[in-house]
Amino acid sequence: MTPEERERVVVFGVLAAFGALAHVLHGVPVIKCVLLCVLALLVVLFTNPYARWRYRHIPGPAYRPLVGNLPDIIAEGSHALFERCRAQYGPVFKVWFGARPWVVVADADMGRRANYRLLNRPFGFTNPLARGEVLRSVMEGLFLSRDGMWSMLRKVWQPTFHSESLHGYAPVMASETRRLVARLRGLAAAQEGDAAGSGAPAINIWREVGRMTMSVVGSTAYGVDFDLLAQEEGQGGSVGQEAAQPGQGDGAPARMRSRSGGAALVQAAADMFECSEIGNATRYLVAAHLMPVLVPVLQLLVAVFPDARYKRLVHARKTLKSTSLSLISDTRAHQARQQQQQQQQHAAQSGAASPVVPSSPQAGPSASAAHRPVGVSPGSFLGLLLAARDQEGHALSDRQMAAQANVFTLAGYETTANTLSYAIYCLAAHPEAQARVLAELDALGGPAGREVTVDDLDHLPYTAAVVDEALRLYPPGASTMREARGAIELGGYAIPDGATVVVATYSIQRDPAYWPKADAFLPERWIKGHEDLAATNPNAYLPFGSGARMCIGYRFALQEARLTLAQLYRNFTFELAPGQVPLRVRTGITMSPAEGVFVRVVPRSAAPSA
Ligand code: HEM
Incomplete structure (x- = not known):
């Protein structure tokens, strides 16, 4: 039984007992019992007492009746809300996704612990309206599958991503x-x-x-x-x-x-x-x-x-x-x-x-x-x-x-598109970095129009660094989620069994405690010789998550992003349309540009020969 189902059974059980007792002990008419139960149900819905009591020791923004922090999540985006909460409450806090509490971890080492220690994604991750055949199909996809089913499927998927x-x-x-x-x-x-x-x-x-x-x-x-x-x-x-x-x-x-x-x-x-x-x-x-x-x-x-x-x-x-x-x-x-x-x-x-x-x-x-x-x-x-x-x-x-x-298509489509768009946005906003990419690509040589191949990627470290840095500043998977199982403690807080633990990738990857010039786009930090710009903690970079549930398609995604970026810049440069800086993003299933990235495409005359 999931924590949600347990909660439901408890609430309905208490209400039924309450109504029955009222009727039996005091001879209250049935209609009054029903009204009392409805009233009690409304109080439960609006104040969410059981969950609030279980999570009372974890700090976080105030719970608003019925909606929790959902309006803030929708208005600001969860990534921005987490940034605000980390500044106010420290690296572990809770926010209310409607009636559901999320325990958010915005610390590199604690995030690693959560991702490595906890295996399953929370039930709350699925569409709660799904049931029957639909629910079974969703739960049989690698992304949401659990325990034994997940480990069988992960083995089946593995050869897809061999070299x-x-x-x-x-x-x-x-x-x-x-x-x-x-x-x-x-x-x-x-x-x-x-x-x-x-x-x-x-x-x-x-x-x-x-x-x-x-x-x-x-x-x-x-x-x-x-x-x-x-x-x-x-x-x-x-x-x-x-x-x-x-x-x-x-x-x-x-x-x-x-x-x-x-x-x-x-x-x-x-x-x-x-x-x-x-x-x-x-x-x-x-x-x-x-x-x-x-x-x-x-x-x-x-x-x-x-x-x-x-x-x-x-x-x-x-x-x-x-x-x-x-x-x-x-x-x-x-x-x-x-x-x-x-x-x-x-x-x-x-x-x-x-x-x-x-x-x-x-x-x-x-x-x-x-x-x-x-x-x-x-x-x-x-x-x-x-x-x-x-x-x-x-x-x-x-x-x-x-x-x-279905999982393959859904997991690999928007994530990679966002990565490429962010990389193009960053390069267009940083002409000096764009010039370095162009120089690196021109150094590949070959006749005009020669395409970039997988073998060329080894000779394009700066282009790879652009992708890595775009993924740091704008991780399409802005957070990862796990379901707590058994007793686990994070940052001195006991995490309730069944809790949804959210690792705040976006916040960790922009934290000045780990990243020199954290908000700056600096592909150099991924290149040897620039250790002064590198992360002070290796756990502070997790655009593909971490632990056993880490993204299985990450090599596929990196190959695609690097190849495409290289091929695009062999042929074009891009200029940002007015009003694009700073980029507005929104977080839904992925973190994506709010409306898009609008550019002017400038064809390069010809790819020079070596
Ligand atoms: C730049 C592109 C991509 C990004 C940023 C990305 C990011 C992520 C993240 C953050 C997770 C969750 C990891 C965790 O919970 O620790 C994930 C899981 C997953 N990703 Fe990706 N992903 C990308 C591309 C792809 C592609 C191209 C595929 C497939 C071809 C793919 C397939 C999956 C699958 C199947 C999972 C679930 C793995 C499991 O639960 O065992 N992803 N991805």
């Missing part, structure tokens, strides 16, 4: 970046045209790189060519599910071409993000956070009287799931046909049938062409999941596979 697999994803990243460059060239030309006339509209680079990162994770996760940028240019794939051949076209690994499927998936992923953020969510979700005791009632109400936002969320969920499931079933059917053909061939050659060896769990486009299915490319994540087996040799269920593909 060979990472190299295998480079062509997808390169082809999507190529499309982005082509699109930005077009937009830059339009900007030039407009500049001569009525004034150039700025380009929201956050949106542009978001399309690209969605294409990269979508293509990698589902084996579907999202083909987004080409769609806008009126080129690209067909609605039919025609398999591209390896080595054909743009050099990307074989991917199913599905234009409408790709667009629907992208829309679905974007809707999932938007509708899951508390500021944009269905009113029922807000009510569920404010009154967890009433969650069962709200679950019923939202099912019977859904509002538009909830309908959008449900539709998005269905799209993600049905796309995965249909890809999986197409692939299974194809594999079965293939196995049959192989058996028939073998029988014809040797005169006897022999068992077929299943394809090995290998990621990257190098997987055997003989085992290549039509729907899902072997270089895709779904291809890997189809071949994976748990310790007992069981395959994942279709629902489990679909859940992993």
Whole structure:
């Protein structure tokens, strides 16, 4: 039973006992008992006495009846609220996310302890309105899975991010970046045209790189060519599910071409993000956070009287799931046909049938062409999941596979897009750093238009440092969350069992106690010879979290961010549109630019030769 469920049972139990006692002992009429119970329930909802009593020893801003600190979280963003609270209450404090207390840790060493010691994410992290099949699917994805299920899934995911697999994803990243460059060239030309006339509209680079990162994770996760940028240019794939051949076209690994499927998936992923953020969510979700005791009632109400936002969320969920499931079933059917053909061939050659060896769990486009299915490319994540087996040799269920593909897309899309946008913002605001990036890229040499490759990354330490520093100042995962289990003490405070422990990454990464010139953008601090600017505590840098639940895709993300940034600056520089400094950010599921990052794209004449 989760802490929320326990609390619910206690509250309803007390109310029922209260009503029954009143009736039996004093002969109070039933109607009065009901009214008394409703009154008692309202008092509980407004004052949240049980939780406030359990967390009374931990300092923090005052609890406001019914809403806790939710209005501040929505208005300021949790990252800014945590900064304010750390200054006022010290490194450990509590804030009220509606009726739920969060114990926030804004200290590098204590944050490490929490992340290493606690394994599960809190139940409160899930959408409280989810139940039944939806809840089961969510809890079977790597991000929210718990205990034994999590450790099985983490092992299944691991090969996806081995070095060979990472190299295998480079062509997808390169082809999507190529499309982005082509699109930005077009937009830059339009900007030039407009500049001569009525004034150039700025380009929201956050949106542009978001399309690209969605294409990269979508293509990698589902084996579907999202083909987004080409769609806008009126080129690209067909609605039919025609398999591209390896080595054909743009050099990307074989991917199913599905234009409408790709667009629907992208829309679905974007809707999932938007509708899951508390500021944009269905009113029922807000009510569920404010009154967890009433969650069962709200679950019923939202099912019977859904509002538009909830309908959008449900539709998005269905799209993600049905796309995965249909890809999986197409692939299974194809594999079965293939196995049959192989058996028939073998029988014809040797005169006897022999068992077929299943394809090995290998990621990257190098997987055997003989085992290549039509729907899902072997270089895709779904291809890997189809071949994976748990310790007992069981395959994942279709629902489990679909859940992993969803997590891959959702975890890898906005985080990487935000990182790239922040890096571009920082470089545009610091011309001297931009000049160093350009010099480093020009030193790569090669003919004009030569693309940056994964092997070049070793020769681009400053570009890597720009990404690291952008992730320090603007961590897309601005905090990590864990559920306390058993007795744990942080900063001298006993943390109640089941508490939500939040490690305040943003605050730690900007704390002057650990970082010289903490608020300054200084990529040099990541380069040898500048130890005076480096962190005084290694635990003060955790953009990908830490401990066993640390981001499993961090190498994928860094490779993608560095490659894309390098390729963009081989071709362009970016100038900030007026009014962009300081950048406004908002924290929802990720910390992202509030409206975007608006720039003018300036094409570089030609990449110089060495
Ligand atoms: C710059 C981009 C990214 C950032 C900043 C980022 C950040 C994070 C953070 C902070 C966490 C929570 C870690 C913790 O609780 O200690 C996380 C978890 C996770 N990330 Fe990422 N991430 C990024 C890209 C990606 C990509 C590209 C993928 C997949 C391809 C991915 C997949 C995941 C998964 C599956 C988890 C959950 C791991 C688990 O619970 O075992 N992330 N990420």
